Amino acid sequence: MDAQAQQLSRRFSAEAGYPRPGSYRLLPLNFMAAAAGDTRRYIVSNICGDYAVVRRDTLEALVSGNLSSASPEYELLRRKHLIFDDATRSTLNLVAAKYRTRTRSVANFTGLFLFVVTLRCNHVCPYCQVSRVSEDREAFDMTEEMAEKALDFTFRTPSSGIKIEFQGGEPMLNFPLIQFIVQRAKAKNRAAGKDLQFVAATNLSVATDQMLKFCAEEEILLSTSLDGPADLHNANRPKRGNNSYELTIEGIRKARKAIGHHRVGALMTTTEKSLHRVRDIVDTYVAHDFHQIFLRPLSPYGDAIRTKAFDRYTAERWVEFYKEGLDYILDRNKRGYPMKEAYASILLTRILTNHGTGFVNLQSPAGIGIAGIVFNYDGDVYASDEGRMAAERGDKTFRLGNILSNSYEEIMLSDSLLEPLAASLLESAPMCHECAFLPYCGADPDYHHATQGDFLGHKAFSGFCAKNMEIFRHLIGKLEAGGEDADILRSWT
Amino acid sequence: MIPLFAKKLPGNHEGIASGVFRVTENLRLPIAARSQHALLLRNGNQPDGEFPLHLCLQDATTIPRSLRLPDSFSYLSEGDVLRYQSHEQAVRVLYRKTSPHNSLLVTEQCNHYCIMCSQPPRKIDDSYLVDELLNAIPLMSQDTASIGITGGEPTLLGERFLEVLRSLKYNLPAASIHVLSNGRNFTKLALCKAISDQCHRDIMFGIPIYSATPERHNFVVQATNAWDETIEGILNLKRYGIPVEIRVVLHSQTWEGLPELAEFLRRNLTMVNQVAFMGLEKMGFGSANWNYLFVNPREYSVAIDKAVRILARARIPVFLFNLPLCMIPPHLHPFSKQSISDWKNDYPEECSSCKAKPHCCGFFSSTAEFYRKHVKPIL
Numbered sequence: 021m022d023a024q025a026q027q028l029s030r031r032f033s034a035e036a037g038y039p040r041p042g043s044y045r046l047l048p049l050n051f052m053a054a055a056a057g058d059t060r061r062y063i064v065s066n067i068c069g070d071y072a073v074v075r076r077d078t079l080e081a082l083v084s085g086n087l088s089s090a091s092p093e094y095e096l097l098r099r100k101h102l103i104f105d106d107a108t109r110s111t112l113n114l115v116a117a118k119y120r121t122r123t124r125s126v127a128n129f130t131g132l133f134l135f136v137v138t139l140r141c142n143h144v145c146p147y148c149q150v151s152r153v154s155e156d157r158e159a160f161d162m163t164e165e166m167a168e169k170a171l172d173f174t175f176r177t178p179s180s181g182i183k184i185e186f187q188g189g190e191p192m193l194n195f196p197l198i199q200f201i202v203q204r205a206k207a208k209n210r211a212a213g214k215d216l217q218f219v220a221a222t223n224l225s226v227a228t229d230q231m232l233k234f235c236a237e238e239e240i241l242l243s244t245s246l247d248g249p250a251d252l253h254n255a256n257r258p259k260r261g262n263n264s265y266e267l268t269i270e271g272i273r274k275a276r277k278a279i280g281h282h283r284v285g286a287l288m289t290t291t292e293k294s295l296h297r298v299r300d301i302v303d304t305y306v307a308h309d310f311h312q313i314f315l316r317p318l319s320p321y322g323d324a325i326r327t328k329a330f331d332r333y334t335a336e337r338w339v340e341f342y343k344e345g346l347d348y349i350l351d352r353n354k355r356g357y358p359m360k361e362a363y364a365s366i367l368l369t370r371i372l373t374n375h376g377t378g379f380v381n382l383q384s385p386a387g388i389g390i391a392g393i394v395f396n397y398d399g400d401v402y403a404s405d406e407g408r409m410a411a412e413r414g415d416k417t418f419r420l421g422n423i424l425s426n427s428y429e430e431i432m433l434s435d436s437l438l439e440p441l442a443a444s445l446l447e448s449a450p451m452c453h454e455c456a457f458l459p460y461c462g463a464d465p466d467y468h469h470a471t472q473g474d475f476l477g478h479k480a481f482s483g484f485c486a487k488n489m490e491i492f493r494h495l496i497g498k499l500e501a502g503g504e505d506a507d508i509l510r511s512w513t
Numbered sequence: 514m515i516p517l518f519a520k521k522l523p524g525n526h527e528g529i530a531s532g533v534f535r536v537t538e539n540l541r542l543p544i545a546a547r548s549q550h551a552l553l554l555r556n557g558n559q560p561d562g563e564f565p566l567h568l569c570l571q572d573a574t575t576i577p578r579s580l581r582l583p584d585s586f587s588y589l590s591e592g593d594v595l596r597y598q599s600h601e602q603a604v605r606v607l608y609r610k611t612s613p614h615n616s617l618l619v620t621e622q623c624n625h626y627c628i629m630c631s632q633p634p635r636k637i638d639d640s641y642l643v644d645e646l647l648n649a650i651p652l653m654s655q656d657t658a659s660i661g662i663t664g665g666e667p668t669l670l671g672e673r674f675l676e677v678l679r680s681l682k683y684n685l686p687a688a689s690i691h692v693l694s695n696g697r698n699f700t701k702l703a704l705c706k707a708i709s710d711q712c713h714r715d716i717m718f719g720i721p722i723y724s725a726t727p728e729r730h731n732f733v734v735q736a737t738n739a740w741d742e743t744i745e746g747i748l749n750l751k752r753y754g755i756p757v758e759i760r761v762v763l764h765s766q767t768w769e770g771l772p773e774l775a776e777f778l779r780r781n782l783t784m785v786n787q788v789a790f791m792g793l794e795k796m797g798f799g800s801a802n803w804n805y806l807f808v809n810p811r812e813y814s815v816a817i818d819k820a821v822r823i824l825a826r827a828r829i830p831v832f833l834f835n836l837p838l839c840m841i842p843p844h845l846h847p848f849s850k851q852s853i854s855d856w857k858n859d860y861p862e863e864c865s866s867c868k869a870k871p872h873c874c875g876f877f878s879s880t881a882e883f884y885r886k887h888v889k890p891i892l
Contacts, residue, residue: 026804032628035732035766070780099725099777107727110744114781117748121783373827374783511826 040089041105047115049102051079052456054500055493062456063496068118069371069459070100073500118374122459125376126385131179132378132392134405135170135201136187137162138194139397143223143264145257147289150412151189161194162397167201169423170395175208176428182209186220187405189397192227195234202238219243221287223257223264224271232278239283242275244268246286246308248294248301256291272308286310290318295337298345306352306359314362315345317487335483339490346494353508365512367495370460372513380404382462384446389420389437399423401431403440406466417469440465443475451479457492514878515856516585520603524573524580529597533607533645534566535652536593549652551597553589554579566597568604580604594652596645607649614854615653616661617646619677623666625695626735627721629764629806631796634665643673650680657688668698678712689715693760696720697739699746709753717756717786720747724770725777733766747782756786763836764793764806768813775820779827788824790817791852792835795879809887810840817841821848837876838869839889846872853877863888 028034047066054061054073062079065071074082074093081087082103087094089105097103104111139160141151152160174182184205186198202218209216219241227235227242235242247253250265257264275284286308288294288301298315305313317338345361352359366377380387388403395401399422402408407418418440421431431437444463446452455461467484468477479485499506534551540560542550551566560567560576567579570587580597582589582604589595592610597603608615619642623634660681667674681690690713699705699718708716720743723733727740750757759778761767771790778788792810795803810817817833824831825848833845834852841849851874859881864870867890876884 028628028805029798029801032626032735032802033732035729038728038731038737040728095726099773101781107731107738107741110741110748113745113748118781372780374780513826 040094041107042089044085044087044089044094044098044103044105046083046103047101047111050454050456050458054497056490063493064097064102065456065459066101066115067459068101068115068122068374070102070118071371071456071496072096072100072102073496121374122376125378125383125391128179128181128376130177130390130393131181132183132185132380133170133174134185134187134392134394135162135167135191136189136395136397136408137167137191137197137201139189140193141188141190141223142193142225143190143257143259147256147291150409157194160189160397162197162395162399164197164200166395166399166423167197168204169399171201171204171208173395173401173423173428173431174205175212175214179214181215181217183217183219186218186222187394188221190223190226191220192222192224192231195231198240199234202234202240206238217241221245223268224275225259225264225267227271227275229274229278232275235275236279240279241283241285242279243285243287244272244275245289246272246304246310247288247291248297249304252293252297252300253304255293256289269308281309285312287314287316289316290338290341292318295341298341299348302345302348302352302359306357311358312360312362312365313345313349315342316363317342335486336490339487339494342487342491343494350505350508354504360512363491364495364509367460367491368509369513371492371495371499372510379462381464381467382460384444384458384461384463385441386444386463386465388418388440388465389432390441393420395423401426403437404466406470410466410470418466440469440475444468444477449476449479451485455489457489460492461488514859515588516583517606517856518603519583519586520601522580522582522602522604524569524602525577526580526599526602527578529566529578529580529599531597531599533594533596533649533652536568536589536591536595538591551595553591555587592654594649596649607646608653610654610657612855613659614661614856615657615659616663616854617677618663618665619643619646619667619674620665620670622669623664623695624669624697624736625666625739627798628733628735628766628802629762629793629799631794631799632663632665633797639665640673643670643677646677647680650677650684653685655685655687657685660685660688660690662690662692664693666695666698667692668694668704671704675707675711678708678716682711682713688713689717691717691719691758693719695734695739695743696746696750696757697742699749700742702749702752705749705753705755708750709755717758718750719758719760719789721760721762722774722778723761723767725773726770729766729770744782747785751782751784757784759785759788760791761789762791762793763808763810763813763817765808766806768808768816771813771816771820772823775823779823779829783827783829785829787830787832789832789834789850789852790820790836791833792837792877793880794835794877795883796877800879803883807883810836811887814840814842814845818845821845835874835877837884837888838873839867839891840887849874851875861885861888863890866890866892868892 049064049066051062051064053059054063060076061073063071063073078093098108101111101115139152221243224244246268247256253265254262272284318334349359349361366379369375369377380392383391394405394408396408401420401423403418403420411419420434420436444465446458446463452458464484465475469475498509534549536553537550538553547564550564551568552560552564553568555570567576569579569581573579573581594608595604595606621635621639724730730740731737747757793799793806821831831848833849838846853874857878858875859878860875861881869891
């Protein structure tokens with residue numbers, strides 16, 4: 021074919037006839053060094069979580085209005101909705117639509133309802149602040165009257181989905197109440213028509229065949245604790261007979277057989293003893309055919325937390341643990357064993373998509389009360405699971421009322437809920453409001469109250485902030501580096 | 514290739530009025546029911562009475578109001594709908610009852626001038642097209658499962674476009690409707706509302722976005738501001754919950770930007786119902802600019818692969834149209850659809866030994882000859 025024929029027919033205008041506009045306007049954006057202490061490259065993000073990583077000189081040109089529309093960065097920054105021009109006025113509506121989608125969870129309102137059906141437990145884990153080894157049913161079990169009231173409360177939610185989670189203690193020790201709640205909730209739901217789910221957080225050691233049969237028939241998911249290999253698990257979760265690990269593994273086997281392999285999940289808690297064992301922990305999950313693991317941070321709600329400096333120190337150590345674990349998990353994937361790390365999965369969903377994650381600890385306004393709420397064994401209502409644990413240590417800051425004596429309105433409009441919500445909003449928080457990770461992060465008034473005695477917290481001293489910042493940077497770094505790691509991480513959303 | 518149009522047909526033209534007719538082979542149809550029917554005659558059949566039009570696949574010199582059709586029209590059958598134009602002595606088949614690919618051309622006017630357009634726009638008064646369709650639609654089978662609407666830009670007709678949609682809703686309630694539009698007129702929220710209020714629930718608009726870069730899209734469609742208006746239009750359609758498909762024709766000006774486009778769609782237009790990547794058709798401007806536009810699909814398979822993965826991962830249904838299976842990587846075969854309308858679909862002889870042929874979209878009749886040398890039968 022001749023060269024002439026490869027030209028566009030003359031009746032059409034050349035591409036030069038459709039030039040880029042000469043000037044642009046900034047959309048609301050934040051920026052931050054792509055690696056701590058490195059001022060060469062910056063992450064720039066907008067209010068709905070689109071981001072680009074650019075050189076410092078590009079950033080300077082961008083914010084000073086001098087970015088040339090002929091530069092390739094112009095095209096990138098415009099496509100990522102950090103700027104718009106006369107050719108892309110629709111950007112404003114797209115950003116609005118994305119922002120609306122991302123914040124929809126606030127309007128959906130409370131979707132997670134924790135029922136602490138008993139405080140009694142057959143374990144004596146040192147990291148647990150709440151359980152009682154006791155036979156005193158009257159003192160530590162929730163009553164049917166409380167449960168009925170709590171269900172009335174639950175079905176007041178405007179949320180189209182309701183997840184009821186049975187907590188303890190060991191909730192299976194009060195199984196009759198679980199049965200009562202499931203049956204009453206289903207009866208109520210015939211009129212309400214919500215997407216109703218149940219999950220029980222159990223150590224599986226007391227679950228009988230009868231209980232498992234009930235869970236199978238009523239489609240109750242089971243979530244258990246598995247902290248790692250036998251020695252670590254048993255050290256973390258002491259029990260008379262020192263056989264918690266064996267009981268858990270046997271419990272997982274029985275539960276999977278009864279209710280379905282993938283309806284049994286496991287959660288791990290990181291302790292000091294776990295910090296150098298992340299590969300062993302992941303291996304334990306792989307050996308028992310779990311395809312998800314949640315590398316959960318050390319909790320500040322026990323004696324673990326003494327000083328602010330300690331908080332930051334443990335944050336750094338934990339991030340090291342987390343990164344090592346993440347790499348090891350990515351490597352399992354590359355070797356053909358698909359496995360997600362749950363925290364990364366939540367963060368990546370917030371970074372890469374507009375879907376809400378419903379994860380109570382990463383929302384602004386905070387998720388306390390308005391994403392999840394807790395009915396304690398004694399009828400007290402708490403804004404969060406952490407809040408009811410603090411109460412067992414004598415700090416009732418997050419107690420919103422009592423289900424027997426307070427109305428829905430009194431509880432949801434209580435100062436104990438509204439104050440921490442208003443005080444912790446990221447969009448108006450010092451440091452947070454100008455953070456490039458704001459759209460991915462959340463307010464955690466429990467954490468900052470526990471560590472700093474303040475709902476908002478000074479983020480320079482916050483372990484929560486230190487941990488999340490470093491993980492955001494780490495994940496975005498991996499996404500930007502591309503290749504197989506990025507591909508695997510993208511598949512976790 | 515199935516011919517849908519023929520003109521200067523021999524026959525006894527006297528007394529045949531221009532109009533639309535439903536085809537029947539029923540010689541004994543009650544006379545009172547014969548208005549708007551054309552009797553199809555083959556195998557020596559003779560009419561036992563008079564129809565307003567006789568279509569003969571055999572010698573017809575003795576039959577009044579008759580047309581002698583070429584043998585290539587022997588596919589016609591009971592329930593098909595066609596129009597006769599007396600000034601050209603022409604027949605155009607508008608609807609085939611047994612085909613899943615019925616498409617109604619409502620206008621040839623367009624506010625785009627796409628460099629690969631297979632149906633180049635014409636600035637003429639073609640309002641007769643809608644008049645005819647409004648007569649033809651009631652003649653179509655009530656069981657029709659799907660109908661396409663194409664142009665030109667259908668929405669330029671305004672109220673007349675809505676009239677066609679309403680007629681489809683009332684006459685073909687079981688049909689799913691697919692409209693090819695550039696989406697720009699949906700910047701008018703009232704049009705979206707009217708469609709939502711008045712038309713089929715089961716309607717989808719197939720709208721092109723050729724690039725995440727507005728200037729490239731505007732160049733491809735040869736219209737300033739087109740990209741911005743199309744995006745606004747899609748947002749408005751989705752505001753009313755109206756299904757939208759994004760269509761991307763693949764050629765030299767579009768394939769390189771596919772991954773960025775997929776990423777843009779995933780992030781910003783997550784609510785679209787599906788995305789289709791489509792091979793180039795050598796018709797109209799597509800033919801005039803063929804050497805400028807054509808790129809062998811094998812050359813852009815990496816870009817398609819990336820784009821498909823991005824969309825599939827975001828759970829946006831994605832389809833490959835008009836791309837023969839031997840030209841795309843095997844792991845993309847599940848996304849491929851047999852998409853080419855039966856009447857313009859062909860397979861070169863080289864395909865006869867191919868194991869994948871039963872699942873393959875094949876080729877546009879217009880490109881089959883060109884592709885012959887590129888075909889690699891899957892054995």
